[in-house]
Amino acid sequence: GAVVSQHPSRVICKSGTSVKIECRSLDFQATTMFWYRQFPKQSLMLMATSNEGSKATYEQGVEKDKFLINHASLTLSTLTVTSAHPEDSSFYICSARLDSTDTQYFGPGTRLTVL
Amino acid sequence: DAKTTQPPSMDCAEGRAANLPCNHSTISGNEYVYWYRQIHSQGPQYIIHGLKNNETNEMASLIITEDRKSSTLILPHATLRDTAVYYCIVRVGGQAGTALIFGKGTTLSVSS
Numbered sequence: 001g002a003v004v005s006q007h008p009s010r011v012i013c014k015s016g017t018s019v020k021i022e023c024r025s026l027d028f029q030a031t032t033m034f035w036y037r038q039f040p041k042q043s044l045m046l047m048a049t050s051n052e053g054s055k056a057t058y059e060q061g062v063e064k065d066k067f068l069i070n071h072a073s074l075t076l077s078t079l080t081v082t083s084a085h086p087e088d089s090s091f092y093i094c095s096a097r098l099d100s101t102d103t104q105y106f107g108p109g110t111r112l113t114v115l
Numbered sequence: 116d117a118k119t120t121q122p123p124s125m126d127c128a129e130g131r132a133a134n135l136p137c138n139h140s141t142i143s144g145n146e147y148v149y150w151y152r153q154i155h156s157q158g159p160q161y162i163i164h165g166l167k168n169n170e171t172n173e174m175a176s177l178i179i180t181e182d183r184k185s186s187t188l189i190l191p192h193a194t195l196r197d198t199a200v201y202y203c204i205v206r207v208g209g210q211a212g213t214a215l216i217f218g219k220g221t222t223l224s225v226s227s
Contacts, residue, residue, distance in 0.1 A: 004158075032211045043202075044159070044217040051212070093158045095215070102208055104215055106151075106158035 001027050004096050006107035013084055014115055021079045021110045023094030029074035030096035034104065035067075038091040050077045084114045119203045121221045127197075129227045133190040137203030140184045147208045148179060149215060150188045152199040159202065159217075162188065166208065193225045 003026040013019050023033060031052045036044040048069050049057040056069035068080040077096075081088055091111055095104040120138040127133040139148065149164040163170055163177045165186075170177045176189040190197055202220040207213050 002161075006158075034214045036217075043219055044153075046214050046216060049212050049214055057212070091156070095159075097211060099211065102147075103149075103161055103164065105161060109156070109158045111156075 002098050002103070002105045003027055004094065004105045004107040006092075006094060006110050008110060009108060010111045010113075012113045012115065015085055016083055018080055018082045019084055019112060021081070021092055021094075021112075023077045023079070023096070023107050025075045025096040025105075028096070028098050030077075031074060031099065032097040033071060033077040034095045034097075035069060035077075035079050036093045036095070038093060038109075044093060047079075081112065084112070086114045088112065089114045119205060119218055121201070121203050121218065123219065124222045124224070127190075127193045127223060127225050129195060129225055130192055133193040133197065133223060133225070135188040135190075135201050135203075135221050135223065136185065137188070138185045139203070139205050142183050142205050143207070145207050145209075146205045148177065148183075148186050149204045149206055150175070150177065151202045151204065151215070151217075152197075153202070153220075154196075154199045160199075162201075193223075195225050195227065197223065198225045199223060 005024045007022045033050040035047045038044045047062045050071040052071045058064045071077040093109040095106045150162040151159040153159045165177045179186045200220040
């Protein structure tokens with residue numbers, strides 16, 4: 001149980017385009033999901049907290065107009081990287097909180113490469 | 116959240132127990148200790164968490180000192196597939212909007 005999926009697993013796009021990443025909790029409902037970013041040889045950095053039915057809370061230094069987060073249902077949160085640039089190339093990982101155990105479960109990650 | 120201190124790397128022979136230490140000397144009474152691991156190019160995997168009592172599950176055991184200032188994650192019989200970065204994180208329990216904040220973790224290398 002407590003499985004989280006992400007789609008796509010890998011995406012390559014041209015500079016200036018937008019990319020949408022989906023995060024789904026497959027066997028539980030998650031009122032809260034989180035988005036992280038990880039650069040090579042670094043640890044995970046929290047980008048934002050996504051709450052179902054309300055606006056996301058962004059960490060300092062993360063542009064909310066560039067990284068659009070939508071948490072429209074209890075099993076789906078999306079991250080859209082708008083007008084992507086090469087410096088946005090990274091490993092994006094989501095997690096979903098299982099309320100009953102107060103435990104976060106992570107998706108497998110999405111590798112974004114912007115050319 | 117309280118900071119944690121972990122050794123940057125550890126080695127372990129396959130089949131032996133791996134004991135990964137974590138210091139969290141400023142932990143508060145309502146903060147839990149969580150352990151996750153990340154195998155290369157994958158999302159972090161939940162291992163175990165606890166407040167003050169020792170915990171055991173099918174993956175590992177968590178030993179928390181009585182003063183709660185440190186803990187040890189024990190993998191009883193390490194295999195090559197346990198090679199990963201292990202993160203010890205303290206987090207206030209019961210708060211939905213409180214995320215896990217990752218430090219640098221310990222890179223565990225299991226060799227045959």
